[in-house]
Amino acid sequence: MGTTVGFIILCHTALHRTAQIARHWAEHGAPVVIHVDHRVGDADYGQLTSAVSDLDNVSFCKRFKCDWGTWSLVAASQAGAEQMLARHPEVRHVYLASGACLPLRPLQELVDYLDARPNTDFIESVTTTDVGWSMGGVDMERFTLRFPFSWKSQRKAFDRYVALQRRLGFKRTIPEGLDPHLGSQWWCLTRRTLSAILQDPRRKLYERYFKKVWIPDEAYFQTLVRRYSGALESRSLTLSKFDFQGKPHIFYDDHLELLRRSDCFVARKVWPKADQLYATFLAPNRMAASLAEPNPSKVDRLFAQAVERRTKGRAGLYMQSRYPLRGRENGKTSAPYSIFQGFTELFEDFDDWLGRQVGARVHGHLFGPERAEFAGAETVFNGCLSDSATLRDYDPQSFLASLIWNSRGERQCFMFGPRDTQSLNAFTAADPNAQISVVTGAWAVPLFRSNLTFAEIRHEAARLQQIEFDQVEILKSVLAKARIRVWSMSEFLEHPMENLQAIVDEIAPRNARRLTEAPHIVDLTGFGGFLQALKNQGMQLRLAGHFPTEADKRPNAPALSRPYVVVK
Amino acid sequence: MSIRETLRLRYKRKRLLFRAFRKRHELSCLADRTGAITASDILVFTTLRNEQIRLPYFLRYYRELGVRHFLIVDNGSDDGSTEYLLAQPDVSLWRTEASYRRARYGIDWINWLLRKYGTGHWTLTVDPDEFFVYPFCDTRPIDALTDWLDTYDIRAFPAMMLDMYPKGPIDAVPYRAGDDPFETACWFDGGNYTISKNPEYHNLWIQGGPRARMFFADRPTEAPSLNKVPLVRWERGFAFISSTHMMLPRGLNTVYDEWGGEKVSGCLLHAKFISPLNEKVAEEIQRGEHFDGSREYRAYSETLAIEPDLWCKWSEKYINWRQLEILGLMSKGNWA
Numbered sequence: 001m002g003t004t005v006g007f008i009i010l011c012h013t014a015l016h017r018t019a020q021i022a023r024h025w026a027e028h029g030a031p032v033v034i035h036v037d038h039r040v041g042d043a044d045y046g047q048l049t050s051a052v053s054d055l056d057n058v059s060f061c062k063r064f065k066c067d068w069g070t071w072s073l074v075a076a077s078q079a080g081a082e083q084m085l086a087r088h089p090e091v092r093h094v095y096l097a098s099g100a101c102l103p104l105r106p107l108q109e110l111v112d113y114l115d116a117r118p119n120t121d122f123i124e125s126v127t128t129t130d131v132g133w134s135m136g137g138v139d140m141e142r143f144t145l146r147f148p149f150s151w152k153s154q155r156k157a158f159d160r161y162v163a164l165q166r167r168l169g170f171k172r173t174i175p176e177g178l179d180p181h182l183g184s185q186w187w188c189l190t191r192r193t194l195s196a197i198l199q200d201p202r203r204k205l206y207e208r209y210f211k212k213v214w215i216p217d218e219a220y221f222q223t224l225v226r227r228y229s230g231a232l233e234s235r236s237l238t239l240s241k242f243d244f245q246g247k248p249h250i251f252y253d254d255h256l257e258l259l260r261r262s263d264c265f266v267a268r269k270v271w272p273k274a275d276q277l278y279a280t281f282l283a284p285n286r287m288a289a290s291l292a293e294p295n296p297s298k299v300d301r302l303f304a305q306a307v308e309r310r311t312k313g314r315a316g317l318y319m320q321s322r323y324p325l326r327g328r329e330n331g332k333t334s335a336p337y338s339i340f341q342g343f344t345e346l347f348e349d350f351d352d353w354l355g356r357q358v359g360a361r362v363h364g365h366l367f368g369p370e371r372a373e374f375a376g377a378e379t380v381f382n383g384c385l386s387d388s389a390t391l392r393d394y395d396p397q398s399f400l401a402s403l404i405w406n407s408r409g410e411r412q413c414f415m416f417g418p419r420d421t422q423s424l425n426a427f428t429a430a431d432p433n434a435q436i437s438v439v440t441g442a443w444a445v446p447l448f449r450s451n452l453t454f455a456e457i458r459h460e461a462a463r464l465q466q467i468e469f470d471q472v473e474i475l476k477s478v479l480a481k482a483r484i485r486v487w488s489m490s491e492f493l494e495h496p497m498e499n500l501q502a503i504v505d506e507i508a509p510r511n512a513r514r515l516t517e518a519p520h521i522v523d524l525t526g527f528g529g530f531l532q533a534l535k536n537q538g539m540q541l542r543l544a545g546h547f548p549t550e551a552d553k554r555p556n557a558p559a560l561s562r563p564y565v566v567v568k
Numbered sequence: 569m570s571i572r573e574t575l576r577l578r579y580k581r582k583r584l585l586f587r588a589f590r591k592r593h594e595l596s597c598l599a600d601r602t603g604a605i606t607a608s609d610i611l612v613f614t615t616l617r618n619e620q621i622r623l624p625y626f627l628r629y630y631r632e633l634g635v636r637h638f639l640i641v642d643n644g645s646d647d648g649s650t651e652y653l654l655a656q657p658d659v660s661l662w663r664t665e666a667s668y669r670r671a672r673y674g675i676d677w678i679n680w681l682l683r684k685y686g687t688g689h690w691t692l693t694v695d696p697d698e699f700f701v702y703p704f705c706d707t708r709p710i711d712a713l714t715d716w717l718d719t720y721d722i723r724a725f726p727a728m729m730l731d732m733y734p735k736g737p738i739d740a741v742p743y744r745a746g747d748d749p750f751e752t753a754c755w756f757d758g759g760n761y762t763i764s765k766n767p768e769y770h771n772l773w774i775q776g777g778p779r780a781r782m783f784f785a786d787r788p789t790e791a792p793s794l795n796k797v798p799l800v801r802w803e804r805g806f807a808f809i810s811s812t813h814m815m816l817p818r819g820l821n822t823v824y825d826e827w828g829g830e831k832v833s834g835c836l837l838h839a840k841f842i843s844p845l846n847e848k849v850a851e852e853i854q855r856g857e858h859f860d861g862s863r864e865y866r867a868y869s870e871t872l873a874i875e876p877d878l879w880c881k882w883s884e885k886y887i888n889w890r891q892l893e894i895l896g897l898m899s900k901g902n903w904a
Contacts, residue, residue: 243902247719254707271712302904310902313830317896318763320728320795321833323772323824330828380880383759386781394788395762398776405896406759 002057003029003111005188006091008080010073011099012037012066014272015044018099019051022058024282028107031057031088035076038065059083068152071210073185073217081194092118095188100269101238102251102277106286110237110265114188121193121229124183124236125222142214143180144171151214175202175209183222186238186268189229196228197221239264239296241303244311249303253277258302264294316433318401332431333404338413338507339434342442342489346496347519351375351415357515358507360411366403367396367420382406389421396424404433411507418443418467425474434482436475437503440468441489441544445522448530458537468543490545496521581816584807587672588679594666595641595677598650601660602637602685609636610690610710613681615674617643618851619696622839623652624746626696631658633700634709635692639685641677643668660685668857675808686802690714693798693812694836699750700727700798701889702834703900716903717801717832724815725799726823727834730756730897731777732886733841733878742843749839750886756837757781758884758895761794771795771814771821778841778878783867792864796836797823832901835892841878 007025009032011018022032032055036045052058061079064072077096084094093114103110114120128140145165149157174180189197200206206224210216225232239262241249248269251259253276259267260280270277313322315331324330338360343350355362364373372387374380379387383406385399386392392399404412428434443464447457475484483506485499492499501515528547535541605611612635619626627638638659642650643666653659664677671677682691692700692710702713702725717725732753734741741752761776772795780791796812797820808815815821825831845868852858852865884895892898 245720249904250716250719252704252708252712254704271715273709273711273715306900306902306904309830309900310825311829313825313828313899314896317830319761319830319833319896319899320726320763320772320774321824321831321899321901322829323763323765323826324828325826328827380781380882382882384757384778384781384880384882385760386785388781388785391780391785391788395764398762402759402761 002031002088002090003107004090004092005095005107005111005114006031006033006084006088006093007095007097008032008061008077008084009034009097009099009101010037010066010076010080011035012040014099015040015048016051017270017272017278019048020278020282021097021099021101021103022052023055024103025107026052026055026058029057030107030111031084031091032059033080033084033087034058034060035080036060036063038063057088059087067150069150069215069217071207071216074210074220077185077217077221078198082198085191085195085198092191093188094191094194095237095266096186097238097266098186098268100272101186101266102268102270102281103266104239104259104262104281105265113265117231117233119190119192120231120233121187121189121225122233122235122237123187123189123222123225125181125225125232125234126183128180128182140180141166142182142219143174145214146170146172146212147214148212172209172212175205177202177227178206178209178223179226180219181222181226182218183234184236184238184240185217185221186236186240186266187221187225188237189221189225193225193229197224200224237264237294238266238268239294239299240268241299243303244307249306251277256280258299262294262296262299263292264296264299316401316405318398331433332427333401333433335404335408336411336433336435336507337404338411338503339416339428339436340413341416341437342439342492343437344415345417345442345445346439346489346492346521348522350519353517353519354413354504356517357504358411358413360413360507361407363412363414365417365420366400366414367392367416367424369419369421372399373415393421393423396421397427400424400428413507418464418471422467422471425471426477426479429474429477429480429482429484432481432483435503435506436482436484438472438475438484438486439489439492440472440486441465441541443468444489444531444534444541444544445524445527448527449522454533454537458534458539461534462539465539465541465543472543488543488545490547493521577816577818580809581805581807584679584809584816585683585805588676588683588807591666591671591676592680594664594671595662595680596664597661598642598663599654599659599661601658602639604658605637605685605689607688608711610634610692610714611636611686612638613640613678613686613691613693614638614696615641615643615668615678616645616649616696617668618645618647618649620645620647620649620652621743621745622696622749623649625748626699627656627659628746629699630692633705634711639681641674641681643674668855673811673857673859675811679807682802682806682808683804687804689802690717691800691802693800693808697749697839698729698798698836699839700834700836701892701898702727702799703832703889703893703898703903705834705889713903714799714801722832723801723803724797724820724823725832725834726795726797727799727836728761728774728897729777729794729796729836729838730892731779731794731838731840732756733778733883735879735883736877738841738845738876738878739843749842750837753839753842754886755879755883756886758882758897762788766814766821769809769814769816769818769821771797771818772824779864782876782878783864783870790863790867797821798836799834830899830901832903833898835889835898837886 007030026032061083064076066072081094149161151158210220213219251267251270253274312330316334351362361375363375366372371389372392383402528549531547532549612630640661642663653661668674733755734752757777761774764773766773774795775791784791793813798812849865849868853862856862
């Protein structure tokens with residue numbers, strides 16, 4: 001006695017696995033028809049036939065030479081199906097499988113499942129407009145162009161011939177009554193549907209048409225089934241996932257649990273050397289217990305993640321197998337970070353204050369001329385980044401990208417200024433993760449408070465002003481994508497708390513609250529006079545803004561009082 | 569690529585192959601067991617000198633990964649390495665007393681053996697202190713990887729060198745033959761690497777790690793290269809240019825994605841910093857057979873004299889390949 005489901009197996013390699021699978025199904029009562037690629041040598045073929053010779057419900061059908069994406073695969077399936085229907089009258093459902101398939105659930109569960117749906121055809125069949133995959137940039141054109149060249153081995157000719165046909169506006173007519181559909185080539189069809197397809201009086205006509213359709217094994221049954229099926233479920237009972245290059249994902253021993261929990265009946269494609277998978281799922285005494293619906297969502301997710309990693313990668317990561325061209329980074333850095341320029345010059349305890357307000361790691365001048373001033377004056381930071389200025393300046397972009405990548409999960413803030421290494425300005429300005437806040441001209445404050453001679457100050461002021469001017473030009477560029485704020489020093493000091501509030505809110509939008517504590521502004525008494533003295537030396541001061549010379553009244557006094565008013 | 573450029577690279581490649589052809593005379597075969605190699609075997613190619621103490625673990629590690637045959641050039645060992653290797657059933661051994669430096673740091677010899685025995689095989693070219701780690705290496709043998717690479721027609725697989733070091737002075741805990749070197753040298757730098765692209769051969773040039781941080785902080789250009797392409801499906805015309813850092817034809821060097829995605833990659837755990845290091849450094853400086861007058865060894869000796877600790881509080885302790893993948897040092901790509 002045989003079961004109501006019969007299997008066709010198409011195979012070309014790892015024939016010992018085919019023998020194992022065929023034996024498994026046959027010994028559980030299901031008839032099996034095997035199609036072996038004609039390219040397989042006589043010795044291997046002989047070995048396979050003798051390995052299953054003791055099973056009288058296993059037979060071999062006429063052999064075709066099979067090439068990927070050609071009619072030969074459909075011809076092989078047809079031959080197998082005809083033989084199955086003719087020899088095994090008890091079979092109601094015919095299941096098309098490959099030599100790399102592995103049954104995940106006991107045969108009885110599949111039989112019960114199909115017995116409960118005796119008239120249903122399981123075949124993925126999707127209209128061409130709805131399929132997401134269009135291999136080689138061809139979708140509906142699969143049905144309307146001619147494809148005499150192999151996509152795998154004659155790619156150039158293939159592409160050129162497609163382009164030529166497009167240019168000439170060539171179109172094949174689709175035979176009447178056919179509505180093109182596509183889908184996975186692994187199906188499970190009822191005797192009624194299958195025999196209707198195979199015995200159709202117009203079969204010769206359809207065959208002539210489909211022989212020249214591209215990848216007919218994904219289209220022939222998928223299209224014709226729409227003509228005859230009484231009840232069609234557009235899904236495959238075989239768990240088979242393809243990646244972005246159209247190659248099937250492969251299952252290994254470490255997928256055991258994943259496969260077990262998927263509740264799918266058959267999985268493809270299994271690595272032939274995955275001994276543990278074969279041993280587990282083909283174990284003789286597995287009990288039929290469950291009527292669960294197949295649930296491949298976990299497997300889907302795993303493979304979707306893999307494709308995502310291969311095509312998009314992890315944002316902000318530069319490594320040996322991901323080194324994007326400029327503009328193709330999909331994230332120049334991995335997380336938001338903040339750059340402050342001019343704030344430590346204006347406020348005495350800005351680092352500590354900022355750390356308290358936003359709960360971030362606040363570094364000093366990471367790109368300082370002497371060393372990378374990591375938070376807490378450390379000499380090495382996350383990822384073993386060294387504070388050596390030479391190492392850092394050898395590749396500043398790697399340094400910054402690594403710093404942000406290494407401390408994912410913790411926001412990084414650092415100080416910047418015209419004394420620092422400037423070569424990264426274009427990179428940070430174009431990085432949407434960067435928040436850049438600049439108070440221009442603030443570099444003059446340390447000079448104002450320094451002990452240098454006036455000539456030295458004059459010289460240094462001219463140098464720093466030029467550097468900052470160039471930097472601001474970059475920040476104003478149309479290519480800038482960072483969140484950028486630039487104030488002149490006098491502008492900033494008109495409303496320092498509002499300005500700080502805006503920056504802090506942007507860093508930590510969720511705990512937005514009024515700043516209750518202000519950083520201490522350095523004593524600027526006499527600063528206006530200092531700037532005037534520089535001007536009197538012939539310098540054109542462009543970036544600090546206007547400070548009155550009789551500056552003993554502090555220009556910022558009213559604005560600073562703000563938080564204290566709020567707090568009461 | 570212009571015709572001129574194509575011809576130039578072709579000439580360069582032919583010259584490398586010719587060098588290898590000439591240098592074959594320097595090799596005398598002590599044990600030829602290559603007849604035992606079958607068509608699908610994965611082969612390891614190695615040059616070594618006085619590595620007896622490392623060999624037991626080295627051979628065991630690669631045998632467990634699924635490597636079937638070792639092809640080894642012994643460059644004048646006198647510590648018993650030769651005898652030890654002769655006794656191994658899966659090792660074919662060649663010996664030479666010729667200059668390592670003049671064989672372009674051994675790569676001429678290896679190019680010759682690769683051409684002769686590696687053609688058509690997946691080949692893994694590693695030093696005796698390099699241990700290959702790839703995605704899923706704890707659950708899938710190496711032929712799972714090579715079978716997968718075959719289905720995608722990928723011919724070269726990258727594995728960046730990851731320098732491993734102990735906590736405390738390097739010579740504090742002596743290494744004993746057969747030990748897993750990463751029991752003590754289990755620390756590494758997680759994210760201080762610099763990358764640039766070599767315009768000539770299109771390989772990435774990666775530097776950094778503890779060697780750059782400790783020995784080359786004031787001259788970073790001289791820091792050793794860490795990029796390697798050790799696993800290659802060898803074809804007749806292939807040639808390594810310098811060590812396994814880069815090769816020709818140069819298409820083999822583009823093992824990275826330039827459009828934002830990640831290709832699959834692994835790591836070579838580098839057990840250089842294990843005891844006895846000081847003796848080795850002294851010997852190598854004496855021989856002067858290493859790259860650029862053994863400058864790397866000279867840099868070590870300057871620093872090693874003060875018993876440095878490569879370890880710092882940000883050092884990562886090695887757990888497994890998944891940790892390296894999370895840190896972004898290697899990638900599963902689209903292999904799942």
